[in-house]
Amino acid sequence: MNKKWWQNAVVYQVYPRSFQDSNGDGIGDIKGIIQRLDYLQKLGINVIWLSPVYQSPNDDNGYDISDYYNIMAEFGTMEDMDELIAEAKKRNISLVMDLVVNHTSDEHKWFVEAKKATDNEYRDYYVWRDPVDGKAPNDLGSVFGGSAWEYDDETEQYFLHLFSKRQPDLNWDNKEMRYEIYDMMNFWLEKGIGGFRMDVIELIGKVPDEGITANGPLVHDYLQEMNRKTFGNYDVMTVGETNSATIEDAKLFSGEDRQELSMVFQFEHVNLDQQPNKSKWDLKPLSLIELKEVLSRWQYELQEEGWNSLFWNNHDQPRIVSRWGNDQEFRVESAKMFAILLHMMKGTPYIYQGEEIGMTNSVITDISQADDVETLNMYRERIEEGYSEKEIFESINAKGRDNARTPMQWDHTAEGGFTSGKPWLAVNPNYSAINVEQALKDKESIFYCYQKLIQLRKEHSLIVYGKYELLLPDHPTLFAYTRSYGEEKWLIVANFSETENQISLSQEPTDLKPIISNRKVESYNLKELILSPYEAFVVKVDDLVM
Numbered sequence: 001m002n003k004k005w006w007q008n009a010v011v012y013q014v015y016p017r018s019f020q021d022s023n024g025d026g027i028g029d030i031k032g033i034i035q036r037l038d039y040l041q042k043l044g045i046n047v048i049w050l051s052p053v054y055q056s057p058n059d060d061n062g063y064d065i066s067d068y069y070n071i072m073a074e075f076g077t078m079e080d081m082d083e084l085i086a087e088a089k090k091r092n093i094s095l096v097m098d099l100v101v102n103h104t105s106d107e108h109k110w111f112v113e114a115k116k117a118t119d120n121e122y123r124d125y126y127v128w129r130d131p132v133d134g135k136a137p138n139d140l141g142s143v144f145g146g147s148a149w150e151y152d153d154e155t156e157q158y159f160l161h162l163f164s165k166r167q168p169d170l171n172w173d174n175k176e177m178r179y180e181i182y183d184m185m186n187f188w189l190e191k192g193i194g195g196f197r198m199d200v201i202e203l204i205g206k207v208p209d210e211g212i213t214a215n216g217p218l219v220h221d222y223l224q225e226m227n228r229k230t231f232g233n234y235d236v237m238t239v240g241e242t243n244s245a246t247i248e249d250a251k252l253f254s255g256e257d258r259q260e261l262s263m264v265f266q267f268e269h270v271n272l273d274q275q276p277n278k279s280k281w282d283l284k285p286l287s288l289i290e291l292k293e294v295l296s297r298w299q300y301e302l303q304e305e306g307w308n309s310l311f312w313n314n315h316d317q318p319r320i321v322s323r324w325g326n327d328q329e330f331r332v333e334s335a336k337m338f339a340i341l342l343h344m345m346k347g348t349p350y351i352y353q354g355e356e357i358g359m360t361n362s363v364i365t366d367i368s369q370a371d372d373v374e375t376l377n378m379y380r381e382r383i384e385e386g387y388s389e390k391e392i393f394e395s396i397n398a399k400g401r402d403n404a405r406t407p408m409q410w411d412h413t414a415e416g417g418f419t420s421g422k423p424w425l426a427v428n429p430n431y432s433a434i435n436v437e438q439a440l441k442d443k444e445s446i447f448y449c450y451q452k453l454i455q456l457r458k459e460h461s462l463i464v465y466g467k468y469e470l471l472l473p474d475h476p477t478l479f480a481y482t483r484s485y486g487e488e489k490w491l492i493v494a495n496f497s498e499t500e501n502q503i504s505l506s507q508e509p510t511d512l513k514p515i516i517s518n519r520k521v522e523s524y525n526l527k528e529l530i531l532s533p534y535e536a537f538v539v540k541v542d543d544l545v546m
Contacts (some may be wrong), residue, residue, distance in 0.1 A: 006195075006237035006262055007307065010454045011096070011344075011350045015315045016053055016075055017061060019353055019409045021419035028418070030076035034142035039436065041091040042449070043183075043356060044454035047237065048088060049096045049197050051315055053081065057107050059166040060373055060403075061315075063098075063199060064105035068184045085192055096237060097292070101181050102203045103167040110177075111168050117319050118155050125177040126168050127208060140208055145377040148208075153285040160208050162200075162450040164373060167416055167452025168405035172204045172222055173339050182229040195236035200260070202242040214244040220252055221313025223260040232259060239309055239348075241265045247301040259518075263307040263348060269294045270317055273324070273398075281378055281395040286324050288496050292470060292479055294358045299468040299481075301348055312338055318403040322361035326498055326536065331358055331434075333534035336449045336518035337494050340536040341479060343453040344492045346468050353408055356450040357439040359405040362428040364396065371425050372401040411437035462488055477501055478531075482541070490515065493529070501531040512539040 022030030030053060040048065051063035055070040062072065071078050088095050089219040104111060113122040129137040129149070135160055136149035142165075149158040160169040170177060185196070205219030206212060223240075231238055238261045239242045240253055255265045272290050275282040302308050312320035321327045331419030335358035343349050364370060367379050375396055382392050399401075402425060409431040410417030416431035428434075439447040457463045466485035472478055477497035483490045495501045506526035513523050517537035524539055 002256065003465075004237075004262070005235070006047070006348060008045045008457055009094075009237070010045045010457060011047040011049050011052065011348060012040055012043070013049040013314055015353060015405060017051075017424060018405050018418070020410070021421065021423075022151060024419060024421040025074065026072050026419050026421040026423045027074045027366045029074065029534070030080040031072070033083050034080075034087050037087055037091055037093065042451070044451050045351065045352075046092055047094045047096055047194060047349065051241075051281060052098045052100060057105055057166070059105065062289075063100050064103070064164065064167045065100055066105040066107040067109070069187065077262045082191065087101065087133065089192065094237070096195045096197055096239075097188055097193050098199060099185070100199040100210055102200045103161065103163060103169045103172065104167045106168055107372070115152060115154060118157065124174050125171055127171045127206075128155075128157045129160070129208075130157055138209070138211060140211060140213070144374050145381055147384070150482055160206075162203060162206070162213060168286040169206070170204070171282060172206075172218070178222070178225070179229075182226060185226070185230040189231060189234050189236065193232060193236070195234075195238050195262070197265075198238065200239045200243065200251075201240040201261075202245060206306045214242075215249055220258075220260060224258070226263075227259045237348075243267050247298060247306075248301060250298075251306045254302075261478070263309050265309045265311070266298065268298070270312075279378075280399050281382075283395060283398055283430055288476060288479060289474060291467075292473055295345070296468070296470040296473070303346065303468065308345070309350060310342050310345050310347040311350040311352070312342060312403060313352035314350065315352070315404050316401050318353075318399055319359055319361045320355070321358055323398070324496075327358075327360040330483050330498060330534050331360070332444075332446055333518055333532070337447045337496070337536040339446070339450055339453055340492065340518060340538065341494045343450075343457065344463060344481075344483060344490070344538060346464070346466065346483070349453075349457075351450065352404065356447050357409065357434060357436055358446040359409060359434060360428065360430060361397060362406045363425070364400075364402070365393065369426065370396065370400065370402055372405070375400045375402060392394045403471075409435040411435050449516070449518060456516065461485055461492060466490075471505075472503075475503075478503060481503070491526075491537055491541045492536075492538050493531070495531040495534055498533045500533065501529075501535075503529050503531075504528055510541075512541065514539055 017028050019028040020036050021028050022031035053071055053075045054065045055067035055072050056062045056065050058530045071081055085095050108123045110122045113120050114126050117122045134148050140148040142148045143163050149161050152156050161167050202214045204222055205216030231330045240261045250264045253261050273286045273521055274280050320338050321335045321394045407418035407423050412432045415423050416427045439445040460487035466483035469482045471480040480493045480495050504527055509527045510525055511523045514540040519535050
């Protein structure tokens, strides 16, 4: 495999609305991000994934773009954007833009034009169908609930929207539309960005008449064309969000010889706490054995071809420390455990803002406290279906997307130092105890654990390129694996539980100094290993030890 710069990168996702407000309007902005670049440099990351800052009416928090060439006014100006790219570069940080090209906003000039008449030159930039027996063309559903078809009274046809009805789907069969998208991508690449994170990119090959949404027959043709016309001509990183991708799909999307994407985001592991064949809101306890099986399968299968993205959190996922850890008594230990477990795997790790200080889910008790369109739609639907409020709020507090979107907690002052005004979404009330200021003062904080993990990745090829091997696949509470590269082998062990664990991993006593650990331990004896709740460590071993 040809070594690429992004293979030993660590990515930090900034959700700009919630990161740092510079002007007191309660909304994070680009100038706020610039103010915090030194903090990100101290953490050690070398890529920022920036959630959308393009002009948008904000029906889906910026994932509904009305103008790809302009910046949303509440985030700032294109001059601010140019300054952010330049200031990040000074700190050896590349800026990866979030790109949404499966759909636009219904306020995009293309759609405004397309709605005017069936023979409008932009009509075919979107997906339109005649009614069938006076109804929608078929029963395709929207991700956000209800039908994926919306009737337009003016032109008496339905348009497709796989998400909100204010997010009409683009028609990728249309070559003129595709080439306009490529021109826009090159506009951003010429500005010197470090690549793109591509929202729901597996959907661009959809065949709605056959009910095919993800991984349609032409998706790879489109991506190869996009690669040739845009980012393939630059040394950048591209990651495709592919919610339903199998490992075989991932090899096609990210195989080195495929000329498509650098890597994919797949979500198999974060779907393990939902009931089979039900929605994300239908909860079930996580099985560690299942989690090990899924994560390990992706490690094994992409070992020689393709590339993994490693993540627990993002703007669509609840906080991992609340979800599968313990955000009370063992918050620090479990947050560090998740960090060590993930960052020692093969692939490019992603840190979501606030993860590095152990930010938690924010419990709500009234639907007026929710902002997210997906949550609000689910609440309405489930009330109508007869669910109790107790059941609904249990689901929202476990899985709602607002959990990830509460403002960044910088210090113990009002609103956590995020804004001098009223924040667009309430700051988690625990900000006075959990914040960056406190984390930087405490040498044993979660922040410094992440900082050390990032430093280790930069210094050791074993973490980037080493072979992965799972140990103890059937152990219900321990996650253990090895990474080996050349003559060197490391052992990673995590106690994924709130109880003490005892195990023997060696025939002979050992005295192994940890490379990193989330407890103050001088050395580990693998013959008689006693692990505290959520304890995790990494040691160098040789084959005679194991």
